[in-house]
Amino acid sequence: MPEIAVAAPTFVEKLEASRAASRVLAAATTEQKNRALHAIGAAILRNADRVLPANELDLANARENGMSEGMQDRLRLDYRRLEALEAAVLQIASLDDPIGETIRGNQLPNGLRISQVRVPFGVVGAIYEARPNVTIDIAALALKSGNAVVLRGGSAAENTNRVLVELLQFALEEEGLPPEAIQTIDEFGRDGAKDLMQARGYVDVLIPRGSAELINTVVTESKVPVIETGAGVVHVYLDESADEAAAVEIVHNSKVQRPSVCNALETLLVHEAVAAQLLPPVIRRLRESGVVIHGDERTRAIVADVVPATEEDWSTEYMSLDLAVRVVAGLDEAMDHIHRYSTHHTESIITNDLARAERFLAEVDSAVVMVNASTRFTDGGEFGFGAEVGISTQKLHARGPMGLPELTSTKWVVRGSGQVRG
């Protein structure tokens, strides 16, 4: 007699389980969801002895496969990072539940009362690269916003993610919520990601997070509605009136504090009237941290040993210790440059001039526009969202860091007493 094998669930079976779980989650109380989040927070640290060795294994494979230092840094977990993940989950638990909020409403002349209320999407899909913290962040945000989530992480983090999803599911089950509310489809490999993009009717929204190539593939191939997250060719503009100390520190922080992420500075624009004064100290400070400057001709006339910038530099997201620098005639030329080359993620002006600050904020059409602040602040955690699903660079539905409200839809509730249309 042959052995009876228990078949692993198919792709479609998994998505059907997600949809069923999403209905339970949509009806879950805030208290239930918060209890599950606290259970997840506790489970992250309690299971450090399972998570960290799995992560070590992924890292060892990554090194063997020649993964870059920057990518290894994103893949790496340690106890301190697990503590940060726990803190993010607990902060998400402490935030207001967006579900059930009435956004607007009124009574119509015919007596109908209409109101628009916030509801979960249902099933959220996420395709991302080898960053295991994204697994926890997206799962926690989806749970709090009443959504089931289907995760496809980078294969280089598969061992780490398998352990993380197991502990997430265990925590859900402990609190009486369906474990299928958080699922990975990593076992289906590349085909799983492709199938997820075709899963209209199963998945309500798909969020790609990672390299420009990954995002572009999802945006152009997906039949499921997508929220594009973002590549960041991020600009800082040093206005004529910029404070020198602020310019030096903000440019340095924007470029150097974590160069491998999307809100890091890539192109510095400087007003020609102050270029000779500001560029030397700004570039000196950058070079102390190992930044390589790619400058236009006018920059090279002011500072020595600058790599000549090519046309390609202006649209490059280096994600490394490289910076493009250009001298411009003023605010208009700076905004023209941004309009032409930016990915509309984040741009910051350093100025003491009120009118120019307001013009920059009004006219630059990017997800986040700043005055006198480091571009590194474009971040869900920094904005007080607990974590982020990603940073949307599209205009539909969500723009900028995506937290809880960005994972919701709405529905209209109409209460009548027999009204018909005349």
Add this chain to the structure above:
Amino acid sequence: MPEIAVAAPTFVEKLEASRAASRVLAAATTEQKNRALHAIGAAILRNADRVLPANELDLANARENGMSEGMQDRLRLDYRRLEALEAAVLQIASLDDPIGETIRGNQLPNGLRISQVRVPFGVVGAIYEARPNVTIDIAALALKSGNAVVLRGGSAAENTNRVLVELLQFALEEEGLPPEAIQTIDEFGRDGAKDLMQARGYVDVLIPRGSAELINTVVTESKVPVIETGAGVVHVYLDESADEAAAVEIVHNSKVQRPSVCNALETLLVHEAVAAQLLPPVIRRLRESGVVIHGDERTRAIVADVVPATEEDWSTEYMSLDLAVRVVAGLDEAMDHIHRYSTHHTESIITNDLARAERFLAEVDSAVVMVNASTRFTDGGEFGFGAEVGISTQKLHARGPMGLPELTSTKWVVRGSGQVRG
């Protein structure tokens, strides 16, 4: 010497002109936009002697090509309908300007002040069928929300739309706004619609409005973000406690008042305990208006001369004087049926039972859920939006009737005093 021909603008030139115009419109004041809307309202009636003959020509061609009565009705304009269009435009002028509204904001612990403000999309594309009123509605809503719009109407309305777009552009120009803010690409035919779907970077959002086939083509082929509008397999459920008079009038109004539109009733569900009492008067009233009933076995056991319903009937959007009718065991079976067959546009429960009303409103996952009201109220005009861009049946960005706020995006404004990230 050869004659110098002024070449008509190419497709890309038109889109570039739209984008340039969108920047002007984004910066236009509410007063400017309202003045242009008043100019448009006046122009519609003043040009009736040009619009109506063009529409007559389209209608004559349509009759020759065998267009259905229902489609001809949507294509037809007359003076009364022009007056209604003028009224819609003036109502849009009277509504609050969504642009510049601060949606949320706060001061972060580090002193950064962040706020999320409403901004226009930029360029909105619309692909729709031969309904010239849509040209005016979408153009007016786009103008008030600071967006440029690129219109591709049904070719059967091309003569009407050409005159309408001319008068819209003339009104913009009169008020000092760029006429390219409202453009048609009808002259590029089917290729124009296809190219519009590929125009990432030129068009920020694309809204298809029309048949299920049209919408499906745009949703699956577009590389530009799409808002899906809707096919409506719309349900009314008559609960055990339904008031008989309300049931008769709401079902009749939902089905008969305008059967060719997406919020018209397509499937009636009736609680088995009251089917024998309610179905005869409900169906009698429907038949007085010529409605053909397609019923399940239990319906046919109660009422004579009912066409047997097939499995296909439950998922059919008739858009005609046909109605599917099914007897169910109660609220749960009714919601299961809706869950399975609905396009999640609009569903209404007729009941006097508070608990069942609340369950229906909470658990039915559709864009609009109603109690004791005609499904015909799912409409931007009825909701007080002045007009509508369409009725979104997707969950991303907009759901239900789309008015001014649904044509906007947001951006984050961050005001600092030198903050850097630690």
